[in-house]
Amino acid sequence: DSGVTQTPKHLITATGQRVTLRCSPRSGDLSVYWYQQSLDQGLQFLIQYYNGEERAKGNILERFSAQQFPDLHSELNLSSLELGDSALYFCASSVSGTRVGVTDTQYFGPGTRLTVL
Amino acid sequence: AQSVTQLGSHVSVSEGALVLLRCNYSSSVPPYLFWYVQYPNQGLQLLLKYTTGATLVKGINGFEAEFKKSETSFHLTKPSAHMSDAAEYFCAVFSGGSNYKLTFGKGTLLTVNP
Numbered sequence: 001d002s003g004v005t006q007t008p009k010h011l012i013t014a015t016g017q018r019v020t021l022r023c024s025p026r027s028g029d030l031s032v033y034w035y036q037q038s039l040d041q042g043l044q045f046l047i048q049y050y051n052g053e054e055r056a057k058g059n060i061l062e063r064f065s066a067q068q069f070p071d072l073h074s075e076l077n078l079s080s081l082e083l084g085d086s087a088l089y090f091c092a093s094s095v096s097g098t099r100v101g102v103t104d105t106q107y108f109g110p111g112t113r114l115t116v117l
Numbered sequence: 118a119q120s121v122t123q124l125g126s127h128v129s130v131s132e133g134a135l136v137l138l139r140c141n142y143s144s145s146v147p148p149y150l151f152w153y154v155q156y157p158n159q160g161l162q163l164l165l166k167y168t169t170g171a172t173l174v175k176g177i178n179g180f181e182a183e184f185k186k187s188e189t190s191f192h193l194t195k196p197s198a199h200m201s202d203a204a205e206y207f208c209a210v211f212s213g214g215s216n217y218k219l220t221f222g223k224g225t226l227l228t229v230n231p
């Protein structure tokens with residue numbers, strides 16, 4: 001158990017809908033990262049938040065957004081869903097995530113499996 | 118831009134045999150390199166990482182990897198495979214810069230035969 005929790009575990013929805021995925025980082029970790037894992041694209045970095053502020057952006061679509069709240073939990077919002085958005089979405093956390101802390105270990109949650117029908 | 122290539126999407130070994138999973142990276146600056154393992158229906162778990170210093174890195178579960186700058190490689194090895202090693206393994210690189218992210222390879226599925 002990495003200490004990172006993600007809810008829900010599974011999510012089935014229809015095209016055009018909007019969903020919210022939730023992540024609680026390990027106690028004491030300030031950085032949260034979101035990743036998408038699909039058969040087509042493999043494991044891709046989406047976005048990073050550090051202590052409530054967006055720190056880095058990866059291959060995140062404009063239909064997707066995220067935020068990190070004062071209690072450090074994070075939510076990933078996916079809207080206007082398409083079939084191709086079906087994937088496993090992982091959240092990871094690390095202590096720092098700053099340039100100095102780049103070598104911080106990222107601890108991954110169990111993921112949320114999103115199925116868009 | 119950094120990239121990672123894992124040679125072989127599927128590797129099959131017998132129990133007790135040597136495990137060798139190959140990873141080559143591309144980076145314009147000295148990289149930080151990682152191996153993660155993903156067991157079925159679970160998240161990723163860090164096996165080992167190279168940042169600076171000793172090029173032979175030992176990780177959990179008997180795995181180790183050697184950073185070879187001249188070959189731009191970071192291959193993962195384990196002398197003797199165990200059934201419990203069956204999983205998917207991902208190599209990742211971080212090379213700093215303004216876009217702060219880990220870039221992962223496509224993964225290698227390791228099967229261990231009895």
